[in-house]
Amino acid sequence: MARKGRASLGIGMIGTKFMGRAHSVGWAGAGKFFDLALRLDRACVAGRDAAETHEFARRWEWQRSTADWRSLIASAEVDLVDICTPNHCHAEMAIAALAAGKCVACEKPLAGTLSDARRMAKAAKAGARRGLKTCVWFNYRRCPAVALAHLWAKSGRLGKIRHVRATYLQDWGGPSTPLLWRFQADQAGSGAHGDLNAHIVDMARFITGCEVTEVTGAIAETFVKRRTVVSSTGGAISGSKARKSKRGAAATGASTVDDCVLFLARMEQGIVASFEATRLATGNKNRNTIEINGDRGSIKFDFERMNELEWWDDSLPQEQRGWSRVMCTEAVHPYAHAYWPSAHLIGYEHTFVSQCADMARALSGASPEVPLCDFEDALRTQAVLDAALRSARLKRAVEVPLE
Numbered sequence: 001m002a003r004k005g006r007a008s009l010g011i012g013m014i015g016t017k018f019m020g021r022a023h024s025v026g027w028a029g030a031g032k033f034f035d036l037a038l039r040l041d042r043a044c045v046a047g048r049d050a051a052e053t054h055e056f057a058r059r060w061e062w063q064r065s066t067a068d069w070r071s072l073i074a075s076a077e078v079d080l081v082d083i084c085t086p087n088h089c090h091a092e093m094a095i096a097a098l099a100a101g102k103c104v105a106c107e108k109p110l111a112g113t114l115s116d117a118r119r120m121a122k123a124a125k126a127g128a129r130r131g132l133k134t135c136v137w138f139n140y141r142r143c144p145a146v147a148l149a150h151l152w153a154k155s156g157r158l159g160k161i162r163h164v165r166a167t168y169l170q171d172w173g174g175p176s177t178p179l180l181w182r183f184q185a186d187q188a189g190s191g192a193h194g195d196l197n198a199h200i201v202d203m204a205r206f207i208t209g210c211e212v213t214e215v216t217g218a219i220a221e222t223f224v225k226r227r228t229v230v231s232s233t234g235g236a237i238s239g240s241k242a243r244k245s246k247r248g249a250a251a252t253g254a255s256t257v258d259d260c261v262l263f264l265a266r267m268e269q270g271i272v273a274s275f276e277a278t279r280l281a282t283g284n285k286n287r288n289t290i291e292i293n294g295d296r297g298s299i300k301f302d303f304e305r306m307n308e309l310e311w312w313d314d315s316l317p318q319e320q321r322g323w324s325r326v327m328c329t330e331a332v333h334p335y336a337h338a339y340w341p342s343a344h345l346i347g348y349e350h351t352f353v354s355q356c357a358d359m360a361r362a363l364s365g366a367s368p369e370v371p372l373c374d375f376e377d378a379l380r381t382q383a384v385l386d387a388a389l390r391s392a393r394l395k396r397a398v399e400v401p402l403e
């Protein structure tokens with residue numbers, strides 16, 4: 001939170017790889033594209049290797065770097081701690097930041113485990129009593145098409161919602177992909193599930209405004225049981241060096257997470273839903289899709305065509321009904337007004353820019369363009385993820401506890 005008499009927000013970011021880069025773009029761009037009451041200062045970045053982190057700070061224009069994330073949290077110039085580290089780090093870092101009186105923006109999933117997520121939500125609640133805010137990077141909420149679907153569902157344009165059909169399909173997790181942290185349960189919590197289902201569960205809850213109440217059945221499968229051990233503990237999908245065993249062959253270790261999780265669920269207001277996440281759906285590169293059917297209309301979104309929202313208006317005369325493709329690139333569309341002239345496309349990085357802008361708005365007392373996800377909200381998604389894994393293990397329906 002910006003301190004009194006200071007119209008700036010000092011950001012301290014932990015983690016310098018995939019999300020560290022995406023968030024750097026976000027923090028740098030938000031104040032340029034959006035008119036914000038707060039100036040966003042990229043005050044300090046923390047990584048594990050001092051020289052690498054120093055170079056990262058130089059390249060992405062952070063004022064200072066450190067190899068000690070605890071010192072970043074303690075820094076007077078840091079008002080908000082941005083966590084871009086593997087899932088098992090989230091709880092320790094977020095709880096320490098809140099205890100130090102800092103606001104927190106944490107990557108998704110909120111944590112690797114439901115118990116960590118609960119501890120984080122509890123700390124956030126205590127922090128809120130001291131005026132501290134939390135946020136989780138469910139950035140797909142800020143695709144203009146997803147935000148538009150949320151606004152339409154809220155205004156009743158879809159009518160009574162009956163079905164949610166969501167998939168998040170990628171294909172980079174084949175046998176040649178090494179044993180990154182993403183394949184280790186003690187660091188990731190789960191595999192494709194926490195990585196990808198987390199996003200689509202959040203999107204389903206966000207667009208419909210309804211909670212998942214029950215997982216009625218689930219399948220979790222690990223197709224690739226062993227993977228090459230890498231010398232780097234980083235998670236970069238490519239680029240880590242395989243570690244050789246004494247005999248010269250690359251050593252392998254067990255993958256302890258799912259490669260895919262599929263589940264059926266019930267949501268509030270009688271909605272039925274299906275979710276599927278995998279990193280082994282050959283040919284599907286980043287197919288984060290959701291289809292929602294209501295009794296007045298339906299929407300379809302596919303991240304591979306993120307600027308478009310498909311729309312079926314069932315209130316039209318029958319001879320006019322058909323799927324239409326709305327280009328969400330006009331000034332009337334959420335977030336699109338901040339970027340380019342009509343019909344000029346935006347990309348993945350803009351979802352981070354827009355989220356940074358919305359966080360800055362929220363911290364200055366203004367409203368975000370569409371709701372942000374805080375720790376309490378993200379805990380609901382974590383509870384659904386946990387219920388799905390229990391359902392797969394027990395081979396039966398599992399209620400989602402009201403957190």
Ligand SMILES: NC(=O)c1ccc[n+]([C@@H]2O[C@H](COP(=O)([O-])OP(=O)(O)OC[C@H]3O[C@@H](n4cnc5c(N)ncnc54)[C@H](O)[C@@H]3O)[C@@H](O)[C@H]2O)c1
Pocket residue numbers: 014015016017018019020046047048069084085086087089107108109137138139195234235236
């Ligand atoms: N919102 C999205 O679209 C999205 C996409 C990818 C990843 N994520 C999430 O972002 C988080 C990070 O993922 P990533 O892809 O950037 O991973 P990554 O492996 O590319 O980067 C992780 C970073 O954390 C650092 N790190 C690891 N352990 C640390 C420790 N103990 N102390 C300090 N730094 C440490 C690493 O050095 C590295 O800089 C994860 O929670 C992941 O689920 C979100």
